[in-house]
Amino acid sequence: MTAREDPVVSVQSLKTYYHDDSIVGAKPPVRAVDGVDLDIREGETVGLVGESGSGKTTLGRTIIGLADATDGVVEADGQDVTEFDAEQARDWQRRVGMVFQDPEESLNDRMTIGEIVQEPLKAHDWPVLTVAVEGDATVRGSGVRPAEPDETVDLTVGLDGDVTVRDELPLSADAVTAAVDRSGDAPTVDVTVEKSRAEIRRDRAFDLLDRVGLSEQHFYRYPHQFSGGQRQRIGIARALALEPEFVVLDEPVSALDVSVQARIINLLEDLQDEMGLTYLFIAHDLSIVRHIADRVAVMYLGNVVELGPTESVYADPHHPYTVSLLSAIPGSGSPWTGERITLRGSPPNPRDPPAGCPFATRCPAKIRPDDYDLPERTWRALDELRVVFRTRARAEASAAETIKRLIGLDVAGQDLRETVSDLLADHDLPPAAQSTVDAAVELAAGGDDDAAAEQLREAFGSRCDREHPEPYDGGEDRTSQCLRQEAEYDGVAETIRARQEDEP
Amino acid sequence: MSDEPLLSVRDLEVVFHTERERIHAVDGVTFEIREGQTVGLVGESGSGKSVTARSILGLVDEPGRIEGGEILYRGEDLTEDNWADHRGDIAIVFQDPTNSLNPVYTIGNQIEEALRIHQDLRGRAATDRAIELLEDVGIPDAPRRVDEYPHQLSGGMAQRAVIAMALACDPDLLVCDEPTTALDVTIQAQILDLLAELQAEQDLAILFITHDMGVIEDATDWVNVIYAGEVVERAPTEALFDHPAHPYTRALLESIPGRTDPDERLPTIEGEVPTPTGPATDCRFAPRCPEAFEDCRSVAPEHVSLDGDRSAACLLHDPARSDGGERQ
Ligand code: SF4
Numbered sequence: 001m002t003a004r005e006d007p008v009v010s011v012q013s014l015k016t017y018y019h020d021d022s023i024v025g026a027k028p029p030v031r032a033v034d035g036v037d038l039d040i041r042e043g044e045t046v047g048l049v050g051e052s053g054s055g056k057t058t059l060g061r062t063i064i065g066l067a068d069a070t071d072g073v074v075e076a077d078g079q080d081v082t083e084f085d086a087e088q089a090r091d092w093q094r095r096v097g098m099v100f101q102d103p104e105e106s107l108n109d110r111m112t113i114g115e116i117v118q119e120p121l122k123a124h125d126w127p128v129l130t131v132a133v134e135g136d137a138t139v140r141g142s143g144v145r146p147a148e149p150d151e152t153v154d155l156t157v158g159l160d161g162d163v164t165v166r167d168e169l170p171l172s173a174d175a176v177t178a179a180v181d182r183s184g185d186a187p188t189v190d191v192t193v194e195k196s197r198a199e200i201r202r203d204r205a206f207d208l209l210d211r212v213g214l215s216e217q218h219f220y221r222y223p224h225q226f227s228g229g230q231r232q233r234i235g236i237a238r239a240l241a242l243e244p245e246f247v248v249l250d251e252p253v254s255a256l257d258v259s260v261q262a263r264i265i266n267l268l269e270d271l272q273d274e275m276g277l278t279y280l281f282i283a284h285d286l287s288i289v290r291h292i293a294d295r296v297a298v299m300y301l302g303n304v305v306e307l308g309p310t311e312s313v314y315a316d317p318h319h320p321y322t323v324s325l326l327s328a329i330p331g332s333g334s335p336w337t338g339e340r341i342t343l344r345g346s347p348p349n350p351r352d353p354p355a356g357c358p359f360a361t362r363c364p365a366k367i368r369p370d371d372y373d374l375p376e377r378t379w380r381a382l383d384e385l386r387v388v389f390r391t392r393a394r395a396e397a398s399a400a401e402t403i404k405r406l407i408g409l410d411v412a413g414q415d416l417r418e419t420v421s422d423l424l425a426d427h428d429l430p431p432a433a434q435s436t437v438d439a440a441v442e443l444a445a446g447g448d449d450d451a452a453a454e455q456l457r458e459a460f461g462s463r464c465d466r467e468h469p470e471p472y473d474g475g476e477d478r479t480s481q482c483l484r485q486e487a488e489y490d491g492v493a494e495t496i497r498a499r500q501e502d503e504p
Numbered sequence: 505m506s507d508e509p510l511l512s513v514r515d516l517e518v519v520f521h522t523e524r525e526r527i528h529a530v531d532g533v534t535f536e537i538r539e540g541q542t543v544g545l546v547g548e549s550g551s552g553k554s555v556t557a558r559s560i561l562g563l564v565d566e567p568g569r570i571e572g573g574e575i576l577y578r579g580e581d582l583t584e585d586n587w588a589d590h591r592g593d594i595a596i597v598f599q600d601p602t603n604s605l606n607p608v609y610t611i612g613n614q615i616e617e618a619l620r621i622h623q624d625l626r627g628r629a630a631t632d633r634a635i636e637l638l639e640d641v642g643i644p645d646a647p648r649r650v651d652e653y654p655h656q657l658s659g660g661m662a663q664r665a666v667i668a669m670a671l672a673c674d675p676d677l678l679v680c681d682e683p684t685t686a687l688d689v690t691i692q693a694q695i696l697d698l699l700a701e702l703q704a705e706q707d708l709a710i711l712f713i714t715h716d717m718g719v720i721e722d723a724t725d726w727v728n729v730i731y732a733g734e735v736v737e738r739a740p741t742e743a744l745f746d747h748p749a750h751p752y753t754r755a756l757l758e759s760i761p762g763r764t765d766p767d768e769r770l771p772t773i774e775g776e777v778p779t780p781t782g783p784a785t786d787c788r789f790a791p792r793c794p795e796a797f798e799d800c801r802s803v804a805p806e807h808v809s810l811d812g813d814r815s816a817a818c819l820l821h822d823p824a825r826s827d828g829g830e831r832q
């Protein structure tokens with residue numbers, strides 16, 4: 001599968017934020033997609049990986065118009081998808097498809113398989129057959145219209161009245177008659193189709209079921225009569241009904257057993273070859289992405305932190321998050337040869353992402369300031385301490401705490417001091433560092449967790465805490481958003497390995 | 505480590521009675537766990553692995569019934585209604601932490617409840633122990649988190665809290681039923697590390713139930729492959745991955761995407777896992793087995809011992825039936 005260079009979709013500085021509708025302005029929005037650039041090229045499969053909450057599903061949904069962009073551009077054929085009016089959006093919906101993770105939830109159990117697969121066809125009044133006539137001619141007839149330039153042509157009519165039907169359609173040329181009238185200035189062609197739309201739709205559904213490895217006998221059954229793998233085939237048939245060019249596959253095999261997974265992946269690859277499809281394949285399973293994707297985009301906290309050809313990224317990841325993800329693949333499926341990197345904690349809240357690099361709170365290769373010469377584990381303890389303060393600052397205080405705070409009582413100061421001394425036990429801090437920590441703890445004990453976190457950031461933070469890295473060009477069609485791409489720093493893998501060696 | 509296994513499941517039969525048929529969800533499963541050992545039970549959905557897990561805890565619900573075999577805990581048969589005596593000795597962690605936590609009580613309340621029942625701890629002592637347990641499972645700022653409700657925890661943190669709850673009864677055996685399946689890979693890695701640590705510190709035995717061969721490879725010493733209610737292969741983990749002896753194990757390993765060149769099609773296993781509705785009269789894998797021969801359709805294979813303290817229930821390894829002897 002070699003991808004051609006033209007992007008089918010070009011995502012530029014895209015942001016999708018969610019607001020809580022319930023109480024206006026109650027909380028800052030969730031920054032699900034927070035400034036993404038991504039070209040998806042014709043005929044390729046881009047794997048989009050990341051953990052839950054990374055924004056990968058929202059990115060897929062925004063591209064196909066199922067979620068509203070807050071800012072930025074999704075360009076297709078020179079037009080911005082995010083600015084489409086209702087009619088343009090409908091056209092766009094025809095050209096894209098989506099397959100969902102859970103075939104159980106995404107199929108309506110009260111509809112037969114036939115109805116499910118025909119649903120998009122009906123919603124789009126399919127088919128209205130496009131007709132191209134040799135030379136200049138007017139086209140008339142019901143259920144047909146003249147083909148626009150560059151559009152797929154369903155019926156080709158010769159001036160002798162000969163009709164050819166596009167192979168994909170469940171319609172034989174015998175069922176179409178074209179009467180050519182040359183009496184006027186330009187010829188007029190009257191097209192009559194002797195097969196009802198409903199019949200064409202039904203036959204199209206049969207074709208689709210066949211394509212995905214099901215058969216006509218499944219047409220009249222209901223989703224609950226099928227296994228998970230078969231249901232996913234139905235979901236795929238539905239997504240392909242309108243012959244989209246571009247399909248977003250959102251964790252299409254995650255809910256399936258491995259042996260069933262393998263069959264669905266093979267099917268998706270076959271369909272791509274046969275129909276020239278372009279895929280955005282969203283997954284958290286990195287082994288599957290390695291198998292299916294030409295290029296991989298790694299998402300973290302609303303950002304695509306690394307992008308490049310799959311094999312090259314897996315062989316030599318540039319971003320510390322990619323390294324961590326690859327090392328976390330259990331068993332021998334991991335391309336990382338070193339010890340597994342266990343990330344601390346969980347990703348920050350997307351309502352309140354870190355000011356600098358989104359990965360700075362967990363990064364195993366984080367750049368350290370020159371002011372202190374501390375072992376990496378002490379740096380981490382200090383980072384963790386800051387996370388504790390930040391989490392406390394963001395947590396909704398209980399009623400009792402709020403009252404205590406209002407009347408100026410120490411808020412769980414005892415517990416806090418214990419937590420801090422536990423965290424920093426067996427770390428030798430130089431006196432200057434120790435007094436900074438002490439001062440921060442006092443601030444937090446007094447209720448000002450924000451100021452405490454800020455104080456630690458000032459004293460122990462680095463560029464990683466202040467700058468949001470731009471995508472660096474890594475050559476070979478690769479980019480990554482990490483300051484360590486700059487020449488003055490040691491490489492990512494090298495740094496991680498060195499730090500692992502220093503630690504017990 | 506004593507010679508007697510901590511847990512020994514022998515010929516376990518669990519049958520589900522429906523109006524039309526009797527489904528033999530677990531059909532003669534036999535395996536052992538020794539103290540401090542991590543044993544895997546790996547299989548696809550419908551293999552009977554989760555029912556096996558629930559049986560060990562006495563949690564099989566109607567219409568399911570344990571109809572045969574023994575579950576010996578330190579030699580005592582739990583199936584003779586002895587579960588109550590060993591409630592605290594065996595604990596279970598399920599796939600979805602939110603199902604194991606009660607949304608209306610704080611994490612602390614729930615752990616303290618377990619401590620009250622199993623350790624007779626109350627009040628401040630219970631709270632202190634709960635905080636300790638949360639710290640043991642790597643929850644930062646535990647003194648504060650103990651007062652939080654389940655919805656305030658991320659998936660990974662909630663699973664840690666569930667593990668803390670399981671540890672509250674100071675068990676000797678922890679049964680983990682797909683404990684990391686609902687979690688992201690980096691969080692999964694944390695939980696696997698945590699379990700390995702706890703095991704080393706507390707000499708826990710762990711039964712790991714999963715469909716994920718990668719997790720099995722990382723986390724277990726010993727593995728049982730289960731198919732349609734039967735254990736078809738048992739082996740030390742490394743040996744199983746190096747030389748799978750049963751055709752089903754081989755097929756399962758091959759269908760993992762990471763093991764195939766990305767340019768090649770993934771090898772697949774055609775057909776579906778059968779639902780056993782009667783005693784086995786053939787090899788249940790025969791309809792899908794690429795190596796099946798005539799006898800496979802008329803003889804139910806018994807386990808054949810192989811080199812290296814392992815066994816497989818496949819006629820290929822039965823010298824009397826197969827021409828090739830041990831094919832690998
Ligand atoms: S910029 Fe800093 S924190 Fe961000 S990924 Fe690179 S090294 Fe890590």
Ligand code: SF4
Binds near residue numbers: 796800
């Ligand atoms: S007994 Fe026969 S059918 Fe069963 S696994 Fe062995 S070779 Fe295959």
